Amino acid sequence: MRYRLFGKTGLSVSVFGLGCMRFPTEKDADGNQIVEKDKAFELIHTAINEGVNYFDTAYPYHGGQSEPLLGEALSSVNREEIFVATKSPVWKVEDHDDFERFIDKQLERLRTDYIDFYLLHSLNRKLWDKAIEHRALDFLEKIQSDGRAKHVGFSFHDNFDVFKEITRSYDWDMLQIQLNFLDQHYQAGLKGLEFAAEMEIPVVVMEPLRGGRLAEPPSKEIAAAWNKASLKRKPVEWAFRWLYNRPEVNVILSGVSTMEHLKEDIAIFDKAEPRCMTEEELRVVEQVRELYDKGLPVRCTGCNYCIPCPSGVEIASVFNLYNNASLYNDYDNQSRLYKNWFVDPGKGAEACVECGQCEEACPQELPVIKLLKEAHSHLITEEFQHMQNLRTS
Numbered sequence: 001m002r003y004r005l006f007g008k009t010g011l012s013v014s015v016f017g018l019g020c021m022r023f024p025t026e027k028d029a030d031g032n033q034i035v036e037k038d039k040a041f042e043l044i045h046t047a048i049n050e051g052v053n054y055f056d057t058a059y060p061y062h063g064g065q066s067e068p069l070l071g072e073a074l075s076s077v078n079r080e081e082i083f084v085a086t087k088s089p090v091w092k093v094e095d096h097d098d099f100e101r102f103i104d105k106q107l108e109r110l111r112t113d114y115i116d117f118y119l120l121h122s123l124n125r126k127l128w129d130k131a132i133e134h135r136a137l138d139f140l141e142k143i144q145s146d147g148r149a150k151h152v153g154f155s156f157h158d159n160f161d162v163f164k165e166i167t168r169s170y171d172w173d174m175l176q177i178q179l180n181f182l183d184q185h186y187q188a189g190l191k192g193l194e195f196a197a198e199m200e201i202p203v204v205v206m207e208p209l210r211g212g213r214l215a216e217p218p219s220k221e222i223a224a225a226w227n228k229a230s231l232k233r234k235p236v237e238w239a240f241r242w243l244y245n246r247p248e249v250n251v252i253l254s255g256v257s258t259m260e261h262l263k264e265d266i267a268i269f270d271k272a273e274p275r276c277m278t279e280e281e282l283r284v285v286e287q288v289r290e291l292y293d294k295g296l297p298v299r300c301t302g303c304n305y306c307i308p309c310p311s312g313v314e315i316a317s318v319f320n321l322y323n324n325a326s327l328y329n330d331y332d333n334q335s336r337l338y339k340n341w342f343v344d345p346g347k348g349a350e351a352c353v354e355c356g357q358c359e360e361a362c363p364q365e366l367p368v369i370k371l372l373k374e375a376h377s378h379l380i381t382e383e384f385q386h387m388q389n390l391r392t393s
């Protein structure tokens with residue numbers, strides 16, 4: 001395992017971090033999905049034996065089972081050699097005291113009296129405003145001074161402007177962003193990574209394999225493009241290498257449910273040197289990225305030059321969902337995200353009043369109005385189709 005210096009904390013942290021939201025599960029007698037404890041323990045202990053010292057969990061992972069499970073697994077190892085990151089479920093906070101209630105519950109679940117990295121979870125515009133309203137920053141200061149958290153940070157899912165605002169608003173010890181070679185310009189993206197590096201804040205990357213989807217090329221052309229490289233590698237290794245090649249990346253999290261994947265990932269991270277990729281290798285990744293891009297119905301780069309839209313349409317998010325649905329033929333999940341989570345109610349494509357402002361601003365010269373209608377009709381229609389199928393099956 002390779003290690004990198006974790007910013008001003010001075011800690012030496014493994015470049016591979018184990019994400020604790022994808023453990024193997026089974027159904028219990030009542031039909032509830034439960035984590036297969038023995039297998040999860042084996043994954044955690046193997047990771048530790050292989051030198052992994054960073055574990056990322058959160059209050060809601062595995063329906064609340066992840067934190068207690070990690071706490072129990074770590075009770076038999078030297079806690080001081082392990083860094084535990086967990087997160088405050090900001091969306092559940094109704095008043096300032098809730099922050100206190102959640103962290104105390106989390107300490108109990110984790111069987112510890114301190115958390116190494118305590119993050120405000122999944123911040124976006126709305127949750128950041130909520131965090132400020134309930135004085136989250138006072139809370140973070142307090143838990144650092146009373147020792148319940150050694151270091152504090154946030155995890156992030158919104159655009160670069162919101163990212164900059166949050167990053168500048170506090171003396172963060174670390175932060176966590178989504179990044180992979182396909183999502184270079186999505187959410188905080190590479191700009192966010194570079195901005196954090198300028199501010200000397202260490203960066204933990206999540207979803208390096210896009211939740212596992214980058215492991216399997218979705219077309220023969222993409223598989224062939226990977227195979228053009230003089231040194232043959234699996235797509236998973238290319239994806240991880242592209243990230244650890246960047247010296248600004250401190251930790252790369254991946255969740256695994258099988259020992260085979262854990263061991264494969266650990267072997268890949270044995271070579272996790274910054275600036276390890278040659279020009280030729282970077283070209284291979286770029287060619288693959290272009291092929292993925294070509295297969296997308298909307299060539300939106302997620303730059304967000306088109307916002308604010310006067311009607312509040314979250315244009316890049318709508319296009320991203322449509323692209324994912326099309327690329328992976330995954331209309332059910334993307335439709336659900338479209339309707340229920342990613343796009344705030346009333347901020348979907350249907351809110352567009354066709355003022356044309358976004359089209360003037362778009363550097364890709366996209367016909368945004370037409371494409372929003374197309375995205376909306378696909379995301380909604382496919383979901384209705386699915387509901388029909390369920391009714392008739």
Ligand SMILES: NC(=O)c1ccc[n+]([C@@H]2O[C@H](COP(=O)([O-])OP(=O)(O)OC[C@H]3O[C@@H](n4cnc5c(N)ncnc54)[C@H](OP(=O)(O)O)[C@@H]3O)[C@@H](O)[C@H]2O)c1
Pocket residue numbers: 018019020021022056057121122155156157176205206207208209210211212213215236253254255256257258260261262264265
């Ligand atoms: N803060 C937030 O808002 C937030 C959001 C998302 C994630 N996270 C954190 O970030 C972590 C990383 O994200 P992620 O889990 O989505 O990471 P990821 O690496 O993008 O995806 C993990 C998936 O990749 C698959 N995989 C891993 N190694 C593989 C290999 N060698 N070959 C083939 N497939 C492989 C795993 O499959 P198997 O399950 O089959 O092994 C797993 O399902 C999470 O676990 C979580 O801790 C945080």
Ligand code: SF4
Pocket residue numbers: 308309310311312313315351352353354355356357358359368369372
């Ligand atoms: S055309 Fe529609 S999406 Fe674009 S800025 Fe105007 S209202 Fe927003």
Ligand code: SF4
Pocket residue numbers: 299300301302303304305306307315316361362363364365366368
């Ligand atoms: S300006 Fe164009 S490319 Fe940029 S996010 Fe908006 S639609 Fe996408």
